[in-house]
Amino acid sequence: MSLLEVDSLTKKFGGLVAVDDFSMDVERGEIVGLIGPNGSGKSTVFNCIMGIYNVTDGTVRFGGDEITDDATHEVVNKGLSRVSQESNPIDSMSVAGNIKLFTLPDSIVSLRGGATEEEIYEYAARIDIEDDLHEMPDELPHADVRRLEIAKALATEPEMMLLDEPFAGMNQAEISELAAQIDRFREEGMTMVVVDHNMGGLMNLVDRVVVLNNGVKLASGEPEEIAENQEVQEAYLAGEGI
Numbered sequence: 626m627s628l629l630e631v632d633s634l635t636k637k638f639g640g641l642v643a644v645d646d647f648s649m650d651v652e653r654g655e656i657v658g659l660i661g662p663n664g665s666g667k668s669t670v671f672n673c674i675m676g677i678y679n680v681t682d683g684t685v686r687f688g689g690d691e692i693t694d695d696a697t698h699e700v701v702n703k704g705l706s707r708v709s710q711e712s713n714p715i716d717s718m719s720v721a722g723n724i725k726l727f728t729l730p731d732s733i734v735s736l737r738g739g740a741t742e743e744e745i746y747e748y749a750a751r752i753d754i755e756d757d758l759h760e761m762p763d764e765l766p767h768a769d770v771r772r773l774e775i776a777k778a779l780a781t782e783p784e785m786m787l788l789d790e791p792f793a794g795m796n797q798a799e800i801s802e803l804a805a806q807i808d809r810f811r812e813e814g815m816t817m818v819v820v821d822h823n824m825g826g827l828m829n830l831v832d833r834v835v836v837l838n839n840g841v842k843l844a845s846g847e848p849e850e851i852a853e854n855q856e857v858q859e860a861y862l863a864g865e866g867i
């Protein structure tokens with residue numbers, strides 16, 4: 626049984642079919658890249674999985690349990706966490722305070738008043754921002770603000786993370802560093818789906834790539850295969866390269 630099973634997912638916004646009969650399975654321990662041009666439906670797929678949008682049709686299963694249209698906090702409690710495209714730290718709280726807020730709701734940790742300082746340090750250290758814990762978010766460089774978003778997701782103790790454009794706005798050195806950190810999560814046993822516009826930071830990171838175009842799955846395969854796929858290249862011709 627795959628850890629995540631998305632089966633025939635369709636999401637319409639009025640007359641617009643943002644995601645059309647899309648299926649994707651993710652195995653335990655895998656890193657899957659989900660790519661596609663602007664507006665192809667990548668974030669909508671994540672929003673449907675996380676219960677942020679109700680699906681129009683189709684099912685989502687996590688660990689064998691159906692989670693279609695479950696409330697987001699229920700999905701998170703089951704071990705699935707998302708790092709969204711936008712960073713939204715609370716600027717009046719320190720980095721540590723922001724991480725603490727994401728301590729799993731209803732967990733034993735939150736019942737005893739939230740994560741301890743040591744636990745918050747551990748979450749931050751997993752993504753190398755432990756030296757920033759007493760900083761305020763608006764004092765951090767962009768790459769560290771993005772890492773804070775990942776630390777918040779880690780604080781929910783997920784079994785699987787959905788990362789939406791984690792490399793956006795980063796320079797090449799920061800992309801390489803983050804790719805190495807994501808690779809470390811894999812070694813720790815984390816299952817992940819990483820959304821990006823193109824193959825950029827994903828080529829050496831992911832086991833498999835799924836390509837969306839206009840809400841429809843265009844291709845799925847190993848990164849080298851996808852980079853050479855004619856249909857995928859054509860889908861990208863209108864915009865940026867693959």
Ligand SMILES: Nc1ncnc2c1ncn2[C@@H]1O[C@H](COP(=O)(O)OP(=O)(O)OP(=O)(O)O)[C@@H](O)[C@H]1O
Nearest residue numbers: 638641643661662663664665666667668669670822
């Ligand atoms: N809440 C919404 N209401 C109406 N239309 C929406 C909504 N969210 C997304 N859409 C539309 O659904 C389509 C898919 O958008 P989505 O953001 O999922 O694409 P994407 O592949 O993540 O794009 P990008 O790479 O630009 O983030 C787009 O046409 C978008 O305008």
